[in-house]
Amino acid sequence: MNKLKKMFSKKELKQNKWLVGLLLSLVVTGLIIMLYSFNVGEPFELKTIDLRFKLRGQTQANKAVGIITMGDESIEALGKWPWHRSYHGLMIHILSQYKPAAICFDVLFTEENPDFPKDDIFLAQSSMKSKVTYFPFYFDISDIIDKASYSLLKRIVSIDNTIKKASIPLPYEYRNAEKNYRAVLITPPIKQLTEASRGSGFVNILPDIDGSRRRVPLVIEYKGKLYLSFAFNIACDYIGVDKKDIFINPGKFIEIKKSKIGPVKIPIDSKGRMLINYSGGLEAFKLYPYAQILFDYKQISEGLKPSFIDFNDIKDKILFIGLTATGTSDLGATPFSPVYPLVGVLASTASNVINKDFLAETGNFANILIILILGLLIGLVTPKMKPVTGALFSIIMIAAYFGLTYYLFACQRLCLKVIYPCIAILFTYLTIVVYKFAVEEKEKKWIKNIFQRYVSSQVVDELLSDVDKLNLGGTKKELTIFFADIRGFTSMSEKMKPEEIVGVLNRIFTMITEILFKYEGTLDKFIGDCVMAIWGAPIALKNPEELAVRTAMEMQEKMKTIQQELINEGKLPVGFGIGINTGEVVVGNIGSVQRMDYTVIGDEVNLASRVQGCAKSGQVLITESTYNKIKDKIKVNKLEPVKVKGKTNLIQIYEVISME
16 A cells, blocks of 8 residues: 555656556546447547548449439439339339349338229239339337337237248347347338238338438347348348348347358447448449339330340349439438438448448447557657657557558458547547646746756756756765855954945855856855855756866956955955865755755765865865866866864865866
């Protein structure tokens, strides 16, 4: 427990930026994972799927799937919708002559036509003769079964055998699934058509939360069975699937164990929906205008060549017949178009199954792991960077991740989440920047308040630009310590008024401070008429000993000018005795909670003070440790070793004469 407290202490967090980044990234990614769990931001995520489709561009749908369009030109030719069902009977009669694999009406014939009963009979007869016609049914769906819905499920309703063929037994795993779609009512085609058709299936196409059709349910539960969608059932018939060979793993996949094209595994979500791999707009399929087929067949029957339709192209094709006219209810948004005919959704579903061309979505565990990894990566890397560098790195990470998701989508058919991981990158970085700004601004203000009294403004600016150069805790460092004491000050002050004394001291100390800052020294303190300074902290210097000695020599030179001024003013002249030593000391903020000073302590500090005490006015004395560092740059007089208080052995000192 103590180790944990120490690890997360303010000092540790300050010294280990990776730990701060780790904590902040965990907080941010945790919040984003919560948003992901509640689908907050899902509409934006869905738009990234649309963007990937558009970037990939249009591809060729399976050539075995075609669409007979009931568009504006057909309505103009045949009249207002709905048309007489005799047209559809005639269409089946014409198409069946050219051996299509399936004729599939995306039209609900749920009620008999009392005004034209012969049309229904003709349509049913044509369907029966063709042996390849499919008619859909429609479900009323409830995501969750309530009591009223459950009572409807218990009713015994007669379902035609054709519709029953579109069902498979309900797997045990599906019985307790909470998210799969359950139907409470079925709206089948009229009895004549179900008896005449080869197969059926539901045509419910349920949009995403933004109203766009990206997914289609392949199975829906109804009365203890799973019913196949219209397009899925047709595709299964086309590739020769026995319904007993369909295995469902809820929320993961639908597996077709045997077919003419081999095993097929279709990724599905928790509601049994397949993410449609759209080839593009409707033009990705071979299109046959409804009215044009009727007109061209009429030309053939009259011994003329068809003007548009190549009827030989119809052989072995799955032909979906659906409304594409402007303003009809069978239009909806898809990734490629805001007004996409829904018959194209059916055609795309069948094409995906026949091609085995599916898009797989990553599951919750993988999505959460991606969010966590990217957030932690930003949290561990960017705290060590400057804001601009961190921003650039984050932008590159987002761009690289989007590039990866696009590659996996376009080339590997894998659909990763985009918005949540990118938000994790962005918000982790922003949180770290805000934290650093808040903490560092406070720290910079504190540093400025403290050090502007000790060092030059240039040094303060350098400290503020990179606070890592500063260690505010007590540490051992080798520094050069400087003491300068005014000689003759006591005699002079006895003959002066207090305000005159202060004026002289201020003049001298101003000169001292200017020279001290000029040579990058740190003013430690004024001790009466004595000055203490250090070199090498808070910023490390390459040549602290040389800078200290140059400071001392220039101070002695400038003091000559002040001495002459004092003489001219009728005051007694004063001078400096300066002592310099280099050694290991403890440096840092030392004091109490109420009052702290940045200073140095240690035996080497005392030695510097003692050496200063040996210096006469105008002298600069240095210890052997300082001399050895810069002996090639200075000219000295080697003095007799001296005995200083606190030291057993004699101390060798040198008087500096000049510098290079």
